[in-house]
Amino acid sequence: MLHLRLIVPADRTDEVVGLLEHTVGTAHLVVLAGAARSPAGDVVLCDVARESGDELIGALRALGIDRSGSITVEVMDLTLSARADEAEREAPGESADAVLWEELSEVTHEESTFSVTYVAFLSVATMLAACGVMLDNAVLIVGAMAVGPEFGPLAGISTALVQRAPRLVGRSLWALVGGFAVAMVVTAGFAWLMDVFGLFDAGMVTAERPNTGFIWHPDWMSFVVALLAGIAGTLSLTSAKSGALIGVAISVTTVPAAANAAVAFSYQDLQQTWGSTAQLLANLGGIVVAGTLTLLLQKALWAARRRADPAVKPGPSRID
Incomplete structure (x- = not known):
């Protein structure tokens, strides 16, 4: 699994959250309204299966989040969660075969x-x-x-x-x-x-x-x-x-x-x-x-x- 930490302008949060909710292989969505100070905005946290990571990151960049806020991706060595297991099953392919081009x-x-x-x-x-x-x-x-x-x-x-x-x-x-x-x-x-x-x-x-x-x-x-x-x-x-x-x-x-x-x-x-x-x-x-x-x-x-x-x-x- 990958862990995403996003800083999103407040007026774009609903759009980003909608993208995350409709992406196959995501779990543990958290929104911290107004938590970010530099740049100012909301902090959005989400876990995503590696198989879906490249498409999701590309979609976030297409929305300009890397320019108006930030996109941070971390590799998670261990996740104990039934929802995370379900997200990995839903994501297509195998994580070892997925390439994160970014x-x-x-x-x-x-x-x-x-x-x-x-x-x-x-x-x-x-x-x-x-x-x-x-x-x-x-x-x-x-x-x-x-x-x-x-x-x-x-x-x-x-x-x-x-x-x-x-x-x-x-x-x-x-x-x-x-x-x-x-x-x-x-x-x-x-x-x-x-x-x-x-x-x-x-x-x-x-x-x-x-x-x-x-x-x-x-x-x-x-x-x-x-x-x-x-x-x-x-x-x-x-x-x-x-x-x-x-x-x-x-x-x-x-x-x-x-x-x-x-x-x-x-x-x-x-x-x-x-x-x-x-x-x-x-x-x-x-x-x-x-x-x-x-x-x-x-x-x-x-x-x-x-x-x-x-x-x-x-x-x-x-x-x-």
Whole structure:
């Protein structure tokens, strides 16, 4: 279940309450007249099944409540109520299959920002991966994969493509490309510094690396794994099962490929540089393709379910 807290202008309360009462899957409607001070208005509380959440939020935005008041949505971990159970039974479909596009847009917006924290995480992950490739240590590679925050911008690109939001595409691309560019430059400098201290040397780049040599040898399996990881990652976001993202992160060779490319370039090993770059591009491209197709399929399936159930009243859903 989702919990909605609305601030509604007093002259729009009856209209909003009517919408909530006629939406399938709602329960626990509460109106607190004049309770809001900034902005001034009535506070309306309501619980709604996740399956009906996207249509309801879209309808509220169509009424302009997000501009004249506010719409706050919270995920409820536990609700003990016979009326809530009845509301979930009335709502069409399964909650795990429902996509809250507004929530997805907000999450990808936050994760797709070119910020100091984002660049710091990506740079640290890439330097950690550089240590892994130079030491041929698979444990360090897995750790670097888990630290890397690059799935956020990748999900942002897929979401923006499906929702036709060019500004989000540009922001996500900037975070992705700019972030990797900075991280790779920082890692190249890190490799030089480690060489000065005698911790890295050219022989470590050219040595046989049975545990990490695959990083600069891309093949079709690299793309296939990226596709599968992109599907799993997108499903974890749309179903609010964020725990699966850790598995996604350690399935794809993005951060290690960027690290190997930076280290190899610092030692003028162009063969490994190009091979690692190809590996990086294959993984990034596979995740974006899979994420976009997964969202398109989810959108089409949910639209078909709404058309098949006459009790469901479609509401507009948009991403600004």
